[in-house]
Amino acid sequence: MHNKPTRNSVTRRGLLKGATALGAAGLILPASYRAAQATPNQGGTFRIGLGHGNSTDGYDPGLWDNLYAQVFAASRHNQLIEVDADGQLAPEIAESWESPDGKTWVFRIREGVSFHSGKTVTVEDVIASLNHHRGDDATSAIKQFFDPVTDISADGQNVVVTLDAPNGDFAYLMSDYHLAIMPSVDGRIDPASTDGCGPYVVESYEPGVQASLTRNPDYWKSDRAHFDRVEILAILDSAARLNALMTGQVDLIDQIDPATIGMLEARNVANILSIPGNAHYVFPMDSRAAPFNDNNVRLALKYAIDRQEMVDKILGGHGAVSNDNPIGPANRYFHADMEAKTFDPDRARFHLREAGMESLSVDLHVADAAFSGAVDAGALFAETAAQSGININLVREPNDGYWDNVWMQKPFCASYWGGRAVEDHMFTTGYATGASWNDSFWSNERFDELLVMARSEINEDLRREMYQEMQQIVSFEGSVIIPMNNNFVMATAQNVVTPEQVSANWNLDGFRCVERWWFA
Amino acid sequence: MNVLIFLVLAIAASIPLSYAFRAGLVRVLPHEKALVARDMPLTAAFGIMVIGVYVIVAFAAPLLAPFPERAVVGSQFQPWDSTYLLGTDRLGRDMLSRLIYGARNTVGIAFATTALAFVVGALLGIWAALRGGWLDQLLSRFVDALMAIPSLIFSLLLLTIFGTSVLTLILVIAAVDATRVYRIARSVSQGVVVMDYIEAARLRGEGNWYLIRHEILPNALAPLVAEFGLRFCFVFLTISSLSFLGLGIQPPTADWGSMVRDNATLITFGDMTPLMPAGAIALLTVAVNFVVDWQLYRASGLKEQG
Amino acid sequence: MSSDVLLQIRDLQIEGRAGEDWLPIIKGVNLTLKRGEVLGLIGESGAGKSTLGLAAMGFARDGCRISGGEINFDGIDLRTASERAKRNLRGQRIAYVAQSAAASFNPAHKLIDQYCEVPVLGGMSRSKAADEAVTLYRKMQLPDPEDIGFRYPHQVSGGQLQRAMTAMAMACHPDLIIFDEPTTALDVTTQIEVLAAIRDIVRDFNTAAIYITHDLAVVAQMADRIKILLRGDEVEEADTRAMLAAPKAEYTKSLWAVRSFTRPEQPPAEGAPLVSVQGVTAGYGKAQILHDVSFDIHPGRTVAVVGESGSGKSTVARVITGLLPPREGQVVFDGQPLPPDYRARTRDQLRQCQMIYQMADTALNPKLPLRELIGRPAQMYLGLKGRALDARVRDLLALIELEPDQYIDRLPSELSGGQKQRIGIARALAAEPRLIICDEVTSALDQIVQEGILKLLDRLQREFGLAYMFITHDLSTVRAIADDVVVMQLGRVVEQGPKPEMFTPPHAPYTDLLLSSVPEMDPDWLTRLLAAR
């Protein structure tokens, strides 16, 4: 089961805060310091059942690729920068950071933090942890983050990162979950080590089965990590996960089969958390290939899909209809007033005729690897599209190798995005001409022009206008169908308490449930 | 508890039904066949009746099903009512219609797969037994090696390599099953090959093809038919196991194995939905085996009383 | 009822299941047996003699039921007795000796364990039973009586097994033993030893016995009285000597007459032989079975190859047909040496030499109708098709005296044993061969049927000028049909020559033993023979 790594992100506000920090160079307290809640209880063993985790999972931070690895990493490691529950960048091992010109970035390393082994976290450890992902022979999934980095050096308690060109987003990149701070020996980290400076100490770990951790008694965050022990279990089968929760063998599960959410709620044995965010499911069409090179065909398909039914049946209602817009309601410049595309077979037929076709037959390649429920979503799409004279022939692909062999290989397939809090980031990575994840191979001159202009536009209104025009273009001329925004849905035992604000940044409270939640 | 009562009632009802069915057969069939029908045990009558119903349902699916196979006709998981006799599935498709179409697809695919496995496996097995020597050794050792690889994982590998269309599914499962058929065909044929009539045919100068078709196959048929029945049923199970691992029949084609898999989580909440396709598979398996048992018993000539 | 009477069967009726129907097998037979008396039950296969014998134990095979009459064993009504009561009787008071000891001993257990089972169930200690076993084994003249019990059945020869089985039956000193064709499967020389042992032990223990057989000469040695059955009906019953001297019923007379068939003698062979077996040495793997075997078969003549099991007579046939290429020597057919391997022979060479097998059941494909069984050689060798083929098959059926319309579409399973053997003959004839090898073709058949087959073969030989190689262990068959005789022992030819010569002394010692072992229709034959030896 693959997660697509690195396609999620921190929120816009987080980035802004970071940007503010450029000038202020001040210290920003983690969110929890401010959002003081009822005093959490200490104690208990928190057991998490995840629909991820393979026996082939490795230890190498550069290769963490699924929710299991992510939660396990968050349980034992800290990073330079945390994304707090509000989606803001917050200091973690980096006490503060600044960049006078966007080219040189200075991170001040927190003092007095120690690894589980007892060794103090030093600047060298941080540099080695970053360098693990950098260099020609690096095999990290985020190697490209470091492509523009020309130098990483120590300056007292600071780590100085030099880029070949200014990048205001660099601090934001450093919050990536791969960048765990690990102890170094001779300037290199041992990628097979589980030693970290995070909230819990690894007791035992069997890849693909379970990890047991105990609370780090010396954890530097005194108001975090409320459980005595944490156990993370890989339970790949969704029925097994449900059963484990219902029979009290675990306290938290992810990925609930939408079909059963209602029944689980009715049982009244668990709390269901449904966290809306910018994550969305997409059907990219290769805009270079016939028939998708004709916008009328794309529009026909966009009107031939029943978005509300998708939300109801594929998400079990835990999500929202999207208007083929990768920018979500949580985004700052979200275009709420666009003409909504409802399910309209006549309109779809009209566009087909405009394209000079009476009927259309296309293959849609899906696998549940694309997103959970993708096969059903495809079936539903095919069924509704048939009413518009469009024959969608569903091709189920093996989950195994989906991202290699189908995504960006087949002209019409299923995929997902974690969403981007920053419009520019979303568009740059997914929609600009030639972007590496432009999975529809779409190119629009006006769009590209607006994208560059918007970056440097200071006038808020003009900027809004530009971004909204871009959304309009993507929605009506773009080559992806985005039927819905999906919530992160998880279920907990009834005695699990979460803070009022649960992060929408990543699943499971931005992987941080282990250190942010507690038992009643 | 309800399920139990339902089961008991169903069994109780099936006894007079099978009895009546057998009586009907005896009346309808020509004399010779009627004699055979009269002698068959009730279980076999039940089996034939069930198989007959399945075949009719499979052929007449479009006439019988109230809704099309793929049509989304309602909302999710609607309860049983007069419109949707067995409710709707997770996408709002009519459960009964999918069950009916499922008969066609499931039985059709299983039959094609099994038939292919038998043509290949049985022919090779008989040929190996007939030829003996190095050819037999080579084939048998190779088949041994293939059988030493867990079949489900092997199918998984092959399907990932060759894709998951219905055709490849049939070919892959047939290939894996053919190894099992080969073993049985070979051992049965080895028993036949030593018979004098084979020697006589060889001395007459008959070719291998004649020997296989006329001399060995008819005599190896009974155990092969029995195996056919079992294999036929195992194909459903293999398909549903493959669905479980993410590689089954292509949706939105209705197929019982995948239907069980798709709705399996519901069992957690005591929902009956997945029981229907699973029950359909089980009923057919039991029916086929009842008939096979009877045929084997007839072929063995073993005199059992009662 | 006098206490002298052990077994009393009145108006016994037994039915066998045929589908839903029940067909009579025994149709109202009466039988009375006194203590210590031996009754011979004679009949051909299907006469119901085994069924009757088993009924005397209150036992009906699966698919059979006792539907009428009464069976009274020593005051116990076996028809109403409980299963448990009958079980207690069996083995303890009524014992059974089966036709094939090799099949009737459980292959998984040692002889002694099987011997002890009944006595121990009956309450005897195991060691006592084992001791008695040794005594009985000795009495049955088994070699190594102390140790033979510790062997498994497959390690003991057929004749010895038959004696061990008799010993086992004797274990509880039963009042009655049923012998069901105990020597039928044995060679003649072995048969004598078993007969003698059985006769002695039955006399010594004063056990009553029912001796079932189809061989008059055998029963003459064993029984005090003889009862003849035909298709479930009683034909006649009389004291042995009276019966032998003056059979009353027609059927009985025909049984006697069977042995009278002989072929007119032919002048000695002249000219070139059709087949010449020249110095053949052959074997499987390391085992050498044939040693320098040579003989000729002349056109139109019958060569009988005689010998007991293991003498290599069937192996000779395999060499001639090419199934077993010889190590040395060759087979010359019509002046041309035949390729040793049948696969190298031409279709015509294959056609000229046909074979008829001992067991028609395994020699005819049970799934093919007669039309194809007989028609195939004609189609293959002679290229007949359609109507011509159909006509030829019908001709052949007529030739073997089966009504074509009635039989042409039947399966072998719908035929009797003799009819099946006729199909084997027809199949051989269909190829229009010059030599037919007959491998024990009559040994599995009843005597009357045997005679019919022999007559048919004789007629066909004269009609088509066929040469026969007749493999048999039965000297009466040899006497009936052979022109020339080849006697084999342990893979060597012991003696050969024209029949008249062979049946007149002096003989080679083995031929002598063989000839003298053939039972004669004289109640004193066995006694005389044993005395003479």
Next chain:
Amino acid sequence: MHAVLMMILQRLGLGILTLFVVSVVIFGATELLPGDLASSLLGQSATPETVAALRQQMGLDQPAPVRYWTWLTGVVQGDFGVSLATRRPISDMMSMRLGNTVFLALYAAAIAVPLSLVLGILAALWRNSLFDRVANAGALSAISFPEFFVAYILIFLLAQSGVFPSMVRISPAMGLTDKLYVTFLPALTLTLVVTAHMMRMTRAAIINLMASPYIEMARLKGVSPLRIVLRHALPNALAPIINVVALNLAYLITGVVVVEVVFVYPGLGQLMVDSVAKRDIAVVQAIALIFASAYVLLNLTADVLSTLTNPRLMRRK
């Protein structure tokens, strides 16, 4: 005994040949799979450079025959190597899972084998009785449902009420009783799956022999029906029964990945499926070899036992 020894040696030789063929087939199949370890480890974030770097680090840039040869020479020297994905020694990764797999297989077999023998013998003894029919139909129904379905039903019935855990959490430190308790449901599931096959074979093998002359002989000796079945038929029916038991044991070891998934049981099957997905060929090969060895050894054991129980094969004349 000598003959048996020879047979064992000969069969072991053939077994090694089988293993070799298996390794070639598995290697070939894994090679044919689209994608390789490097790209699947990096998943969607793979860029050509990182994939190339990873490939080179792992030696995947070598031609396939070279890699196979390297692997083979390692295995011949008893070195399974390290997993390319996790960089851990494969023997470490497998040892515990192998133990779990064998434990579960033996547990299920310990219930299923006696159960199916007893049921099969009783069904043969009372053939065509109500018991026979019910046992037969019940057994058939049990194998007619997909394994995961049976498992879910058992969980629904026995785990939701809290009698047994729905999920197996097993650790080496556990006592045997605890282990047996937590693995009861998977063992029961597997029992239901394999019992039918063995029971039917037992019944058929015995009934087949009931027409033998020596069974009639035993009946004519006044032996009771139960004793006939147990003492006269069963010893001669052992060969087919042993074979079917071996086949099912092999299945219990090699074919239970679905049950492992449902009960979250850390066995070899799941490891193999994961490794196939990750194209971790060394691990796939190692497990395939273990599975194939289990299959070969069980078949060999069955043949040896069949020979030992058959006096005709054991003691020549």
